[in-house]
Amino acid sequence: xxxxxxxxxxxxxxxxxxxxxxxxxxxxxxxxxxxxxxxxxxxxxxxxxxxxxxxxxxxxxxxxxxxxxxxxxxxxxxxxxxxxxxxxxxxxxxxxxxxxxxxxxxxxxxxxxxxxxxxxxxxxxxxxxxxxxxxxxxxxxxxxxxxxxxxxxxxxxxxxxxxxxxxxxxxxxxxxxxxxxxxxxxxxxxxxxxxxxxxxxxxxxxxxxxxxxxxxxxxxxxxxxxxxxxxxxxxxxxxxxxxxxxxxxxxxxxxxxxxxxxxxxxxxxxxxxxxxxxxxxxxxxxxxxxxxxxxxxxxxxxxxxxxxxxxxxxxx
Amino acid sequence: xxxxxxxxxxxxxxxxxxxxxxxxxxxxxxxxxxxxxxxxxxxxxxxxxxxxxxxxxxxxxxxxxxxxxxxxxxxxxxxxxxxxxxxxxxxxxxxxxxxxxxxxxxxxxxxxxxxxxxxxxxxxxxxxxxxxxxxxxxxxxxxxxxxxxxxxxxxxxxxxxxxxxxxxxxxxxxxxxxxxxxx
Numbered sequence: 001x002x003x004x005x006x007x008x009x010x011x012x013x014x015x016x017x018x019x020x021x022x023x024x025x026x027x028x029x030x031x032x033x034x035x036x037x038x039x040x041x042x043x044x045x046x047x048x049x050x051x052x053x054x055x056x057x058x059x060x061x062x063x064x065x066x067x068x069x070x071x072x073x074x075x076x077x078x079x080x081x082x083x084x085x086x087x088x089x090x091x092x093x094x095x096x097x098x099x100x101x102x103x104x105x106x107x108x109x110x111x112x113x114x115x116x117x118x119x120x121x122x123x124x125x126x127x128x129x130x131x132x133x134x135x136x137x138x139x140x141x142x143x144x145x146x147x148x149x150x151x152x153x154x155x156x157x158x159x160x161x162x163x164x165x166x167x168x169x170x171x172x173x174x175x176x177x178x179x180x181x182x183x184x185x186x187x188x189x190x191x192x193x194x195x196x197x198x199x200x201x202x203x204x205x206x207x208x209x210x211x212x213x214x215x216x217x218x219x220x221x222x223x224x225x226x227x228x229x230x231x232x233x234x235x236x237x238x239x240x241x242x243x244x245x246x247x248x249x250x251x252x253x254x255x256x257x258x259x260x261x262x263x264x265x266x267x268x269x270x271x272x273x274x275x276x277x278x279x280x281x282x283x284x285x286x287x288x289x290x291x292x293x294x295x296x297x298x299x300x301x302x303x304x305x306x307x308x309x310x311x312x313x314x315x316x
Numbered sequence: 317x318x319x320x321x322x323x324x325x326x327x328x329x330x331x332x333x334x335x336x337x338x339x340x341x342x343x344x345x346x347x348x349x350x351x352x353x354x355x356x357x358x359x360x361x362x363x364x365x366x367x368x369x370x371x372x373x374x375x376x377x378x379x380x381x382x383x384x385x386x387x388x389x390x391x392x393x394x395x396x397x398x399x400x401x402x403x404x405x406x407x408x409x410x411x412x413x414x415x416x417x418x419x420x421x422x423x424x425x426x427x428x429x430x431x432x433x434x435x436x437x438x439x440x441x442x443x444x445x446x447x448x449x450x451x452x453x454x455x456x457x458x459x460x461x462x463x464x465x466x467x468x469x470x471x472x473x474x475x476x477x478x479x480x481x482x483x484x485x486x487x488x489x490x491x492x493x494x495x496x497x498x499x
Contacts, residue, residue: 009438014471038480040436045386046425047432049408057492058432061485090332097332100495107491108484154387159401165392191351191387198424198447201455203355203383236462243458277465 001129004066004073004117005033008080008228009041015077015228017272021257022076022122024271028138028264029130033074036065042080045195056097057104059087063119064105064112076122076257078155078227084119085160123152123226123256124162127170132177140265142179145290146283148259149185149220150175151211153230157189165189171256175224178263183218187211192233201240208233208241212249222252222283224259231255235277252280262287324372331406333399340364346390346400352383360390360400363407376416381407420451433489436479440472 011019026033039062047055063084066073075081091098091114098114105111126135150171158165168189172182190211193204211234215223225231235253242248253276261271273280329337340361347359357378358366366375384404391401411417424447431439445463448456466472479485 009440009477012437012477013473014440014466016471038436040479040481040485041432041438043432044428044438046428048405049425050412050422050429051493051496052405052409053496054489054492057488058485061488094332101492103495104488104492108481108488110484110488154385154389158388159391161392165388191385191389193351194385194387195424196352196383196385198444199421200355200383201452203352203385207351207385236466239465240458240462275469275471277462277469 001030002032002034002070003120003125004070005035006039006042006062006073006075006080006084007035008075008077010077010228010232014232015255017275018076018228018231018255018257021255021261021271024266025126025257025260025264028266029126029134031125034067034070036062036073039065042075042077042083044079044083048083053100053104056087056090056101059083060091060101060105060112061108061110063088063117064110066117071116072118072120072125074120074122074125076226077229078121078153079229081119081121082155082160084117088114088117088119089160121156121162121226123156123171123174126260127174128162132173135174135260136177139178139263141263141287143175143259143263143287144179145286146180147183147219147221148175148180149183149215149218149223150188150256151185151215151223151225151230151234151253152189153225153227154189154191154194156226171224171226174256175259178259180259180263183215183220185214185218185220187214192227192230194229194233197233197237202244204233205237205241205244208237209245209247212238212241212247212251215251216249220251221286222254222280224254224256226256231276238278250278252276252278252283254280254283324370324375325367327410328367328375328403328406331399331402333397334403334406336396336398337364337367337403339396340368340398341396343395345393345395349389349393350384351387351389352385355383356380360404373416376407376411376414379418380404381411382418382421384408423447423451431476433486434482435476436482436485437477439476442476 157168193207196204381404
């Protein structure tokens with residue numbers, strides 16, 4: 001299966017581990033990724049705050065770059081994914097908007113026909129286009145004994161979600177298929193604070209603390225995410241949050257594609273492990289030494305026949 | 317309701333699906349769902365009530381939309397299907413046009429957008445250091461371990477990536493800005 005691929009700015013550097021692990025997993029699943037040639041930034045949440053039409057035009061340039069032979073573009077970053085989806089959907093629903101965007105694109109000799117390209121999140125593609133059985137068939141080293149908290153974040157599932165917007169399940173099923181134990185993580189679709197780490201750190205730190213607290217309380221060995229912004233806030237700011245609240249969390253934050261790669265038997269370093277700020281070494285150590293297979297609990301013994309008789313029920 | 321007041325509400329509602337703003341039943345689900353609600357002067361529900369009352373200046377001077385983290389909980393939970401998050405973005409743009417905003421907040425967006433217009437891609441190191449040094453010089457000292465951690469793990473580039481079609485992109489954005497008035 002061939003897909004257009006839009007990595008986005010985060011995946012070039014700060015989330016390079018996500019890019020490399022997604023490409024490795026995609027290759028194993030026989031997906032062909034055709035990277036958009038000379039793509040530009042999607043504007044994240046910033047451009048839409050300042051100027052609407054240039055914000056849409058910025059995204060539409062990327063949509064116009066999609067190979068005419070392809071009708072789906074994959075973005076691993078939740079913001080990129082949703083910006084492309086929103087632009088295409090609003091262009092299709094509001095012809096005057098589409099006309100204005102295309103007039104702007106024409107200044108660069110480009111054109112985008114609304115509805116031509118469907119934008120999809122990497123998590124959606126993996127779980128929707130491949131059955132759990134197909135994924136299970138690639139598992140060489142099950143993640144046995146690992147307790148993982150699936151963290152979806154906001155825009156991965158809202159508002160245009162391919163999963164439940166309040167209590168998504170797809171990453172849960174995926175991680176179970178990889179052999180991990182998925183802990184109950186009710187805050188799985190809450191916000192990581194987004195750009196508030198820059199604008200109002202106290203606001204963001206409280207959101208990050210809440211997510212870490214719930215993962216720690218559930219006894220998770222790691223948080224697993226599907227968005228570079230979530231990863232950055234939970235991982236890189238974990239130390240700041242600890243300093244701010246006097247807490248002592250050490251919860252590694254990894255990408256779901258890294259967990260897939262590990263389960264597929266790929267090399268941890270090649271998957272970008274080691275690039276996280278909160279070291280995932282304890283996770284790898286636990287994988288090297290999985291806990292002993294638990295004996296299935298013995299069937300509850302029936303009452304000892306030699307024991308004193310129970311009072312007989314009255315005859316009916 | 318006078319024409320002026322109508323115009324203000326209509327102006328806020330000028331986003332796809334925004335016409336439903338007039339059907340707000342003041343239930344408060346938006347504010348109750350908002351992760352940054354406690355930091356807001358007024359919750360989204362209050363902002364909508366104020367907008368309906370035509371309190372233009374009070375609405376545009378509020379910090380509400382600047383604290384919106386764009387998580388879309390309010391949008392998916394609104395019983396009237398009002399695109400609240402998109403309206404928050406709209407209010408940001410209106411507040412900037414009206415000249416009511418805190419420079420430390422819009423600066424971040426403007427720096428980001430400036431990079432995109434210069435290079436075609438965002439440049440995290442320049443963005444983070446520039447913003448912190450300018451607006452939170454004391455905090456930036458405390459941020460240095462984070463920066464060093466990111467750099468030592470190869471997660472920060474020292475030079476921005478420039479796309480080949482940056483002139484083409486600028487031409488598109490320039491034209492979009494010229495056309496932008498109605499949007």
